[in-house]
Amino acid sequence: MLQKDINTITFKDINELFYRGNLVESETLELKRQLSQDKNGKIENKEFAKDVSAMANAQGGLIILGIDEKAQEICGIEVKMGNQKIEDWIGNVLNDLVDKTISYQLHQIPVNEDESLKVVLLQVAKGVEKPYYVVADKKSLTYIRKGSSVFAAKPEDIREMYKETMLAEVEHKPKVVVKQQAKGKHIQQIAQNYGSIITTAKVQQITEVVYDKDMHITxxxxxxxxxxxxxxxxxxxxxxxxxxxxxxxxxxxxxxxxxxxxxxxxxxxxxxxxxxxxxxxxxxxxxxxxxxxxxxxxxxxxxxxxxxxxxxxxxxxxxxxxxxxxxxxxxxxxxxxxxxxxxxxxxxxxxxxxxxxxxxx
Incomplete structure (x- = not known):
């Protein structure tokens, strides 16, 4: 797919990759003609949060906005979301609707002379604090990307995500080094051990706070x-x-x-x-x-x-x-x-x- 830093990708690169058939949707690649909209034409922030969090809950990947896979066209999108730039809009949506911070990189490529339309590349990092929950409509749900589709995570998916995060935390904990030595005549070293002696994984019980209009800000x-x-x-x-x-x-x-x-x-x-x-x-x-x-x-x-x-x-x-x-x-x-x-x-x-x-x- 893309073998280089997204910040170095040019319009020529995108054209060559797409029209030669090297940009095909998969678990790590999502192509979108535009952001999802409701029947009134309003952008659905929740759908965007679902797509990004689902990718972070899987292997990470790349979301490209402004490519119409069905029409085989690189069309670009407008990068002004109301009175916000798209980079500000993305940051606000993910902060508002996702329970933990997702790491990502953003790169915009103009597709016309006045730069009113751009292809937007959003590189989503594989999550290090899985699972990531989308918090909206007073509900907390977690999603995962499988193949080229997004699904609500099943109990076994959620269990595996927590397990993966806990194992990663254990692996990144500093190793314990124990040395036991004795010195003097006729005395031998009684023990020496290098490495992790005991490893424990702490199980954390997380209490979810639900919005209450009487308690929380308006x-x-x-x-x-x-x-x-x-x-x-x-x-x-x-x-x-x-x-x-x-x-x-x-x-x-x-x-x-x-x-x-x-x-x-x-x-x-x-x-x-x-x-x-x-x-x-x-x-x-x-x-x-x-x-x-x-x-x-x-x-x-x-x-x-x-x-x-x-x-x-x-x-x-x-x-x-x-x-x-x-x-x-x-x-x-x-x-x-x-x-x-x-x-x-x-x-x-x-x-x-x-x-x-x-x-x-």
Whole structure:
């Protein structure tokens, strides 16, 4: 199939492989003309999560979007999902609907001159924490790819997946080395043993937490958290920190993991209601202290633009200020010598001070 790093695959490579019959669906290769849609034309996020998790639960493999196997055509797909880039959409769907992080690489290949259509290659790694569950509609189900189809995993499939993960954990545990020696006249070494003496596999009982609207955050609150995560990723994107979409996807996963680990939840939608404000404050502090300084260092104008947008939005939503009121506020609080008619009139230092005033209250 593909014998090279997907990031080096070109449009010519795809054409040669496909039209010479070397791209045939199998357990490790899925060809899709487009993402699955419901009867109203809406993309079915759950179906995508099923396909990716099923491949991770098997041997891993490659999903190629934008190839019509029946029509024998490389058509490409639009890579804008509403107001999201496809790499952001993929990261969000897998984070929202799959219980554990799946490793993958993403590569996009333009198929027309204006690059409005692309073939998207998604290389899914074989899972190291099998089984991966799709959590949707208040149900947790696990799927597996067999041949060129996806099936709901049977009990024996699930058992084998847990067994495979446990064996892998045992193999990667450090080996125990025991040395027993005695020194002195007329004394011999009594024992020497190299290797693993005792190996035990710990059986873990996992308690699944089911969403409860009375206990956990609302959909609107979940969206606010997601918006903050996307803001963090956007800051690093504007700073030029991602060389590939794969790096961006990994950063998405790392950011989400930070939230889950800090608040001890398996999914951010299971965050307790009484932790929502704390979570939002923590994310805002992370943006201010860790992420925005990176943008300022690498792209000062982009940093200013982000600051302008944030200040205007905060002054309207929380302070009920029109622009003129905001400018008066800045003039008085910052003790400026002359009034301002735009935030662009402020120095970087004063812009930062104004931001802190609005967001720390």
């Amino acid at each position: 959909d609107e609150q979940a969206k606010q958290i997601k918006d903050k995560v996307e803001e963090i990723v956007s800051i690093h994107d504007s700073a030029g920190k991602f060389k590939t979409s794969t790096e961006k996807g990994r950063f998405f996963a790392t950011t989400w993991s930070g939230i889950k680990n800090r608040f001890n939840v398996t999914k951010y939608t299971l965050l307790p209601k009484d932790k929502f404000e704390e979570c939002m404050q923590w994310l805002q502090s992370q943006i201010a202290s860790r992420h925005r300084p990176i943008l300022r260092k690498h792209n000062n104008q982009a940093w200013k633009n982000v600051m302008y947008s944030s200040i205007y939005a905060k002054s309207r939503s929380d302070w009920n200020m029109e622009k003129e009121n905001l400018f008066d506020f800045a003039f008085n609080k910052l003790k400026l010598k002359t009034p301002i008619s735009s935030l662009k009139d402020l120095s970087d230092a004063n812009l930062k001070k104004l931001y802190k005033m609005l967001f720390s209250t």
